Amino acid sequence: MKTPLPTPKPLCRAVALAFAGLLLAGCAIGPDYKRPEHVLPAQFKHAEGWKLATPADLEHRGRWWELYGDTTLSDLQQRLGASNQTLAQSVAQYRQAQALARGARASFFPSVSANVGKTRSGQGGGSSTVRLADGSTVTSSGSSGVSKSYDANLGVNWELDLWGKLRRQLESDTxxxxxxxxxxxxxxxxxxxxxxxxxxxxxxxDAQRRLLDATVAAYQRSLTLTENQYKAGIVTKADVAQATTQLKGTQAQAIDLKYQRAQLENAIAVLVGVPPAEFSLTEVDSVPGLPQVPALLPSQLLERRPDVAAAERDVMAANAQIGVAKSAYFPSLSLTAAGGYRGDSLSDWISTPNRFWSIGPEFAITLFDGGLIRSQVAQTEASYDQTVAFYRQTVLDSFREVEDYMVQLDVLEEESGVQQEALDAAREALRLTTNQYKAGTVDFNSVVTTQTTALSNERSVLTLLGSRLTTSVQLVAALGGGWEQAQLEKADSDAEELP
Structure with missing residues (x-):
């Protein structure tokens, strides 16, 4: 009958339990994390005319582009989330970070290994000759042979986290x-x-293209009228040439928009992960309107900007690394155990005489390293200071961006109002000049001048609208878009659920 492997004595079990208690109750080496201090303004400088965010304002903040009320834009945003390759790279990087945090959690548990093997070994034989004092020689021969060994064992190793090194590393990786x-x-x-x-x-x-197409049609009618007047001897050939020049120049402007539109369409195709040759956007008859973007308190901005949150988490990770580095000053304790069978013959390999086992703690401490640990601690402290400075700079930049886009929207709104007044005046001047030309009281040059001025003002109004729309998007992004810091807690819980 085979006897079981001996079990550890009660004293060993008591020591193991005592160390487990230290693991649970011990304090981690190194400073506990505290958010770096920074000065927060009471309000944004250019917040006049803006209202503070309310729960209703932020009800659909996860899909902030819906503020523009364009279904095509919403569809494109969904395609971007599913197919954009740059985003796929960031997702892969996040998965790597998740795996690293999962690996840090694994270090709290014992590692168990098993080994089964066969070993063949040999010692070379030969002869040697020794000459004696009387001149005679003696020759001796050595034995040679090959031996076999069979081994099966199970090993357990567990590093106890007495000083919080593993906990700090988990804190850093998380x-x-x-x-x-x-x-x-x-x-x-x-x-x-x-x-x-x-x-x-x-x-x-597209709106500018529609404007130019309508203008080309109007200039074509003007050219036809001028040609008829020339045939009737009312105007000179120069008026016809001037009308033709104006028409062709406007047609050239319309053609130039095709290239600009194609560039934007191709850029959108790449963003949604589609080859430009397989993507197109049909022209529509309207431009999305400007949304009402609610402003936030400066303190709320820190909870809404993902780049600010990332910078702060980097500070937290660097702070934990200080504790990891300082734990090297203290001894490490590992509990190891092994047992199995080792024999020379396969037939009686698994038998009581071939049984072996070992168990015991192992302390290890560095007695002298020439200042290596001290330098490593200094490196982690300097790295922490660097991340704190970067975090504070990120906060400052976030405030600057919001202020910039707020004042830019205010200025563009004021400029658009004045530009609209200029456009209204140009349209009225064009109407009056056209009537005077038909009545023969002004020459065609006056008509061309007022037409050019009106078209320029029409395009300026549309250009300002594009600038205001772009700035509104930039402001939404500067305010954090549809992101909130609570998502980090969800990211943490998702990582814990991963297999």
Missing amino acids: ASMQASAADLAAARLSLQSELAQNYLQLRVL
């Missing part, structure tokens, strides 16, 4: 994973913003 989740959100928001800007600019170009 923070890095959350930073990666925020980086992914920032990359997604940037691509969504780029797509929205390209799409809105394309729709403004």
Whole structure:
């Protein structure tokens, strides 16, 4: 009857339980994380005319592009999330960070390994000759042979986290994973913003194309009228040439818009992961309207910007690495156990005489390293200071971006009002001049001048509309788009659920 392997004595079990208690109750080496301090303004400088966000304002913030009320834009945003390859790279990076955090959690548990093997070994034989004092020689021969060994064993190793090294490493990896989740959100928001800007600019170009087509039709009628008057001897040939020049120049402007539109359409195709040759957007008769974008308190901005959250999580990870580095000053304790069978013959390999086992703790501490640990601690502290400075700069940049886009929208709105007044005046001047020309009281040059002025003002109004739409998208992105910091907690829980 085979006897079982000996079990550890009660004293060993008591030691193991004591160390387990230290694992659970011990304090981690290194500083606990605290958010770096920074000065927050009471309000945005250019917030006049803006209202604070309310729950109703943020009800659909996850799909912020719906503020523009364009179904085609919404469809394109969905395609971007599913097929954009730049976004796919960021998703893969986030998955790597998740796997790293999962690996850090695994270090809290014992590692178990099993080994089964066969070994053949041999020792070479031969002869040797020794000459004696009387001149005679003696020859001796050695034995040689090949031996076999069979081995099967099971080993367990467990590093106890007495000083919190593993806990700090898990804290660092978890923070890095959350930073990666925020980086992914920032990359997604940037691509969504780029797509929205390209799409809105394309729709403004469509509006300009419609304007130029209508203008070309009007200039064609003007040219026909001038040619009839020339035939009747009322105007000179120069008036016909001037009308022709104006018509062809406007047609050239319309043709130039085709190239600009194609560029935007191709850019949108790449963003949604489609070859440009297989993608097209049908022209529509309207331009999306400007949305009412609610402003936030400066403190809320820190909860809404994924790049700010990523920078803060990098600070958290760097802070935990200080504890990991400092834990090298203290001894490490590992519990190891092994057992199995080892024999020379396969027939009686698994038998009591061939049984072996071992168990015991192992302490390890660095007695002298020439200042290596101290330098590593200094490196982590410097890295922490660097991430703090970057975090504070990111916060400052976020405030600047919001202020810039707020004042830009205010200025563009004021400029658009004045430009609209200029357009109204130009249209009235064109109407009066055209009537005077038909009555023969002014020459054709006056008509051309007023027509050119009116067209220029029409295009300026559309250009300002495009600028306001683009700036509104940039402001939404600067305010964090549809992102919120609570998503990091979800990212953390998702990582824990991964197999």
